[in-house]
Amino acid sequence: MTVSAYRNQLLRLWTRTFSISALVDSYNRRHDYLRISLTERCNLRCFYCMPEEGVQLSPNEKVLTDEEILRLAKLFVRSGVTKIRLTGGEPTVRKGVVGIVAGLNELRPYGLRSIALTSNGLALHRRLPELVENGLTHLNLSLDTLDPFKFEFMTKRSGLEAVLKTLKVALESPHLQKVKLNVVVVKGLNDNEVLDFVEMTKDRPISVRFIEFMPFTGNKWDKFKMVPSSDLLQVISEKHLGLERMADETNVTARSWKIPGYQGEFGFISSMSDHFCSACNRLRITADGQIKVCLFDAKEVSLRDEIRKGASDSEILRLIGRAVHGKEEKHLQMEDIDVVSNRPMILIGRASMVDVSEKSVTKRSATAKGRIIITERAYDLINKSYSSESQSSMGKNPSSMDEAQKKVLRKGDTLTVAQLAAIMGSKKTSDLIPLCHPLPLTDVKVKLTCEAFEETQGTWKYSVVCQATVACEGKTGVEMEALTAVSVGLLTIWDMLKAVAGKEMVIGEIMVSEKSGGRSGEFHRP
Incomplete structure (x- = not known):
């Protein structure tokens, strides 16, 4: 062993001694694969990746700089990461991509063995030789169809020939070391091309991976559009007898197969029908610097903010360790995955608070209202049982009440408790609603009114109306604070009365009735 090689080996051992535990989760999974999104931007508009209405991209100042990316990459490699994949959006639209690859290449003495890129290939064929020269070792090309008309339908752009040219250059x-094709299969759209893609492995040393259609915000995911990998394998095996199952590498996501005599191979990434969570070894850093420990978990932790606060390497590693340790054992079943708060695929990528720094401070107020429908029994209990006369008579003859009524009374005055809860709820809005700004409220008024009216002849309807007016001097409005106050107040009434009203209660009609202040001015609901 040369002196240089011996020094590098000692360097790898030393750097990992203090930090390797940061990438081991509570289920003893060791994470040695890091995916870094270089940008949220893309030159295609694939429907399964980007919502039809588009997305609001992070401003440039929110995106990690080249230096921040390389600093984080070094921390992860020193902690045990051996493979880094650059993704997007489309990573090749980032101007500094070649320099980032070159910077990653300098981490090999710390243990990095693989530098990979996932690209749509649209503009890659010219830049690929330079990327390879600077250290790129693996390439994944996203290509979902071999039909030029279908390509334009799926991506909202033309360019199939350009992608195939990139494949040829690769x-x-x-x-x-490896070239792969990623094919997202959607029932009724491109599932009839599976055999055509398999045939590409006959004379080319490529790996075609069929990926199940996965749910993300805005991509109109439907389990009936998702073709299980087992169905695709059945189709291929009927055409090609004697398929050979290949030995899977540790932590591999694709189950791979080979047709005897073919140069390449094909496989399946079955994230939906047959997840591989128990062997998951990957972490993600989004373009705006959040660490995401699971693709289908909306929880994120900002590494960018810590870097820009001046955090040391050890402090950032502790934050990474806490995030990794909180990784769940497995993601939910496909029907239960959170497609509301989880990012669209293009933004694995972001959710961001609106920047109000340029707005002026003004007096603002908002009033919201809502209603809870209750039973006659609950209405009578609220209106009658708290009068001094009723309280006195009940004290003398508690047997006149049933257990449910007694349970309600033991909790206290329903309307008073609900009023306090509504006021407290308004003050906690920024803790409950992730992207709300914390505001210094100057006044909160909550009014609760019992109403009874004859809906039809002889049929009465009973309810409690909650009205909250919130005021502040700030840079953004207080509509959310007013709505939160009403919502919490009505939920508290439900909790207080559930012993006597139970499932018959209905909360509804929650709305902003008026507001003032800010750029949009006055608003009064008729």
């Missing part, structure tokens, strides 16, 4: 590059 296969002619002797220093690329």
